[in-house]
Amino acid sequence: MSVASLNGGRAFLDLVKRDLVLAFRTPGQTLNPVAFYLMVASLFPLGIAPEKALLSQLAGGIVWIGALLAVLLSLDSLFRSDQEDGSLDQLLLSPHPLPLLVLAKISAHWLTTGVALIVMAPLLALMLHLPTQAFPALLLSLLLGTPLMSLAGGIGAALTVRVQRGGILLTLLSLPLYIPVLIFGTGAVQTAVEGLSYSGHLLWMAALLMLGLCLAPLAIAASLRIVADG
Amino acid sequence: MPGYCIKPLRAVSPERQVRVTVEKRMNWTFFHKLGSPKWFYEISGKWLPWLAILAALLMAVGLTWGLMFTPPDYLQGNSYRIIFLHVPTAFLASAIYVMMACAGVVTLVWKMKLADMALKCCAPIGASFCLMALITGAIWGKPTWGTWWVWDARLTSMLILLFLYMGVIALRGAIRTTNTAARACAILTLVGVINIPIIKFSVQWWNTLHQGATLKLTEKPSMAPEMLWPLLISIAAFYLFFTVVLFLRLRTEILDRERRTKWVHNIVTAGAGN
Amino acid sequence: MLEVAKLRCERDDRVLFSNLSIQLSPGELLQIEGCNGAGKTTLLRVLAGLSGDYRGQVIWRGQKLSRVYADFRLSTFYFGHKPAVKTELTPVENILWRSSLRNESYSEQSVFSALEHVNLAGYEDIPCGQLSAGQHRRVALADLSLSTTPLWILDEPFTAIDVDGVAWLEQRLAQHISEGGAVVMTSHQSLSKLSDRVRKLRLEAFSAVDEETGHEESEAWL
Numbered sequence: 001m002s003v004a005s006l007n008g009g010r011a012f013l014d015l016v017k018r019d020l021v022l023a024f025r026t027p028g029q030t031l032n033p034v035a036f037y038l039m040v041a042s043l044f045p046l047g048i049a050p051e052k053a054l055l056s057q058l059a060g061g062i063v064w065i066g067a068l069l070a071v072l073l074s075l076d077s078l079f080r081s082d083q084e085d086g087s088l089d090q091l092l093l094s095p096h097p098l099p100l101l102v103l104a105k106i107s108a109h110w111l112t113t114g115v116a117l118i119v120m121a122p123l124l125a126l127m128l129h130l131p132t133q134a135f136p137a138l139l140l141s142l143l144l145g146t147p148l149m150s151l152a153g154g155i156g157a158a159l160t161v162r163v164q165r166g167g168i169l170l171t172l173l174s175l176p177l178y179i180p181v182l183i184f185g186t187g188a189v190q191t192a193v194e195g196l197s198y199s200g201h202l203l204w205m206a207a208l209l210m211l212g213l214c215l216a217p218l219a220i221a222a223s224l225r226i227v228a229d230g
Numbered sequence: 231m232p233g234y235c236i237k238p239l240r241a242v243s244p245e246r247q248v249r250v251t252v253e254k255r256m257n258w259t260f261f262h263k264l265g266s267p268k269w270f271y272e273i274s275g276k277w278l279p280w281l282a283i284l285a286a287l288l289m290a291v292g293l294t295w296g297l298m299f300t301p302p303d304y305l306q307g308n309s310y311r312i313i314f315l316h317v318p319t320a321f322l323a324s325a326i327y328v329m330m331a332c333a334g335v336v337t338l339v340w341k342m343k344l345a346d347m348a349l350k351c352c353a354p355i356g357a358s359f360c361l362m363a364l365i366t367g368a369i370w371g372k373p374t375w376g377t378w379w380v381w382d383a384r385l386t387s388m389l390i391l392l393f394l395y396m397g398v399i400a401l402r403g404a405i406r407t408t409n410t411a412a413r414a415c416a417i418l419t420l421v422g423v424i425n426i427p428i429i430k431f432s433v434q435w436w437n438t439l440h441q442g443a444t445l446k447l448t449e450k451p452s453m454a455p456e457m458l459w460p461l462l463i464s465i466a467a468f469y470l471f472f473t474v475v476l477f478l479r480l481r482t483e484i485l486d487r488e489r490r491t492k493w494v495h496n497i498v499t500a501g502a503g504n
Numbered sequence: 505m506l507e508v509a510k511l512r513c514e515r516d517d518r519v520l521f522s523n524l525s526i527q528l529s530p531g532e533l534l535q536i537e538g539c540n541g542a543g544k545t546t547l548l549r550v551l552a553g554l555s556g557d558y559r560g561q562v563i564w565r566g567q568k569l570s571r572v573y574a575d576f577r578l579s580t581f582y583f584g585h586k587p588a589v590k591t592e593l594t595p596v597e598n599i600l601w602r603s604s605l606r607n608e609s610y611s612e613q614s615v616f617s618a619l620e621h622v623n624l625a626g627y628e629d630i631p632c633g634q635l636s637a638g639q640h641r642r643v644a645l646a647d648l649s650l651s652t653t654p655l656w657i658l659d660e661p662f663t664a665i666d667v668d669g670v671a672w673l674e675q676r677l678a679q680h681i682s683e684g685g686a687v688v689m690t691s692h693q694s695l696s697k698l699s700d701r702v703r704k705l706r707l708e709a710f711s712a713v714d715e716e717t718g719h720e721e722s723e724a725w726l
Contacts, residue, residue: 005607006574010604011604014600014605015604018590018593018597018601022590026592084586085587085588086584086589087588087590090582090588090606091605093552093553093554093580093582094577095574095575095577095607096605096607225556228549229556
């Protein structure tokens, strides 16, 4: 076999498929972040006030913070389950480029977590009285923001994969990376509420997503190799 | 670091390869000497007293001048004098993180132990300066803005910088193996340093979006020279102070990590004998 | 095929082994022995390219390992401490994702017959979560028996395997080396069927610290 015969595309799709099958066979775990999302969003009105005027001001931020926390919650298991049963070693030993495999894992993570959050978002936005003209901005910003959070959070997940009870550490490492996403995401919704053009925010998020797509798989792959030394 | 390589396999005989690596190593002897913990320990021992004296001297001059002899500000009165503490610490807090990122590159590329030790020793110092900048900022904010905390772009970025420092320190503590922790922290600092300008920009944008014009320190009125000079001196003094603290920490770290080598053994037994 | 020169590993300030040199040629089986904590797993992880924290050289087909990772990984099967079997997936699905990562593809038919060889006939479509630890290892062994990679790196492959399984695995190993493959493995078991073709290496013989390759002229980490 020569190096040229590597079929990276097939390996990528097989890995995405594997992770999707795993997610579908453990629906409880997969839906956990979504349930958490719903809970966080419903705690805000209880904690602040049920007034429509106030909530519609805060709705964009609440939905976004809920999504951010839900992604953080789901990240811990991104590489940890693979580490625990030895699959991570098989990933590291694959002749395929590790960043490609990492991108497959991130894609599967986004498809199971990010997409669910986007689907839930309109429901939460309705409950929180988000003005209707801001719905497209909310959905578009989440569409760009959730994959970015999966990518950026993957770095923290990779660095803490061998750390016992690394959940809090993962949060600490990921939070600074999430702040720009949160700012642009809520910014887009807020400008839409005010009836202004929010394309600037979305373009910035798209630019960050491109940056994340290029750099995060490399950083995650390097981190996984480094921590494999244990 | 094991990497992946899809380059066409070159047919290189082992003998030739050995020669190539030897040649490469020859070019880097100076660099390697620079990175030798032993060499650094000896040199830093010689410099340390002088640096400490100079730091103390500049600190005394800068702070006395700034706190006692400069005229009060026409707007803020005497409260502005905290800049002689606030500005140097804030300055260093950012500079140290960049320094750590450079050390991270050296750690990853040349696997230089000394660079990693520097990265490790810098983190708590940088975090302390960051915290000090935040505290002095809050103390300054009370008389100036009438409140301890304002979600000003600068303060917010400084707070996030503190999170970045805490992340590096926590990750170091969480990974047991020294070499693994070294490279993991190097990666994390690099990711952080790429992120800093993005954070800075987004926070600034967010700030203008939400708050409009607050009282800002950003627009510097051209500073009167009688205020500028003591400020520059205290910045230099804090830099030297940082170097002294870094050297002290580094020397302890070197002794700890190299404790099984002969030269450390000699130093320790000589110290015990005296 | 695989060559190791002056290898030295330390973990947690303890030198596991130093000045270790190995030459492994096609058709050879190297059994690494050592008491618990002697560094057997560490050595295997270094040989597999999972760990870069060592000094010395690992050479694959005449070239430094770090230069030919892609070729090396195409030619290697690593069987680790943990079997790398997903409990939510069936044995067949597990073998398929594992082989896909190694860039190998098996026909469904061959996967079924491999599972039959490791006594897992009838379990093909049951999620591995319902199988025992020994059966998980058997799934990984079925994958091993299908693999066409020339170098096998096996960490305690006989653990949790019953007598029949041991006999089957020994026979499979014999077949692999007679076909020109090579095996590095750790095991406490003496390989009765293969005794004439096994080379043994006691790791403790390399645990002495030699002053010459001491700290001050380290190569990997300055």
